[in-house]
Amino acid sequence: MASRLARIRLLDEAARFASTVLSPLLTPSYSLFMALSISPKVLDTTGSRINLLIIIFGITCVMPMVTIAVLHNFKLIKDKRMIKRQDRLIPYITATIYYLGAVWYLAYTHEPRWLVMFAAGGALACLISTLINIKWKISAHMAGMGGLLALLWQLNAMDLEVISPVWMTFFILVAIGLCGLLGSARMLLKRHTLPQVLAGFANGFLCVSLMMRLFG
Secondary structure, three states, X not given: OHHHHHXXXXXXXXXXXXXXXXXXXXXXXXXXXXXXXXXXXXXXXXXXXXXXXXXXXXXXXHHHHHHHHHXXXXXXXXXOOOOOHHHHHHHHHHHHHHHHHHHHHHHHOOOXXXXXXXXXXXXXXHHHHHHHHOOOXXXXXXXXXXXXXXXXXXXXXXXXXXXXXXXXXXXXXXXXXXXXXXXXXXXXXXXXXXXXHHHHHXXXXXXXXXXXXXXX
């Protein structure tokens, strides 16, 4: 019995770790890092790429985290983890606004159109998550990972990668594996059901793919 409880506790901790490391607050920065490393953007100066990464990290991670903390402090949300659907509405609305800010910044600084459309796809996915969340809980974690996979997929489809096909395939397979791992973690923690996980993934993947493909 003790051994079984230890295994359950270990799985629970592993699931929490995966959920934290692959948080939707971090996946936009992971995605941008990949884009700056495997696309023609790698030819930009190191300083300009780091500066861009820091700014987008601030807009899509730091600012939403501060917002959640402020909302919790003023009792507008009950739990910072936002386990309950009702706690997610205001943070999702503000996150959508921050994503639109990231889109504006990328366009304002004349970044490549495909990169602007990647951010626009993220903003669209965030908006759709917000609307769905009014009636039904959908996985924002999986939307983030779906967007990351879509970015890699579209860079490959649009011949924008500057690495070998072997490495590109490897990165795509790793991203697919991480999507499966994260989805399993969210269900193991009972944060989402399978339909909610699949819907979140489809939301992120399709929004980013369509925006990059149609307008990038």
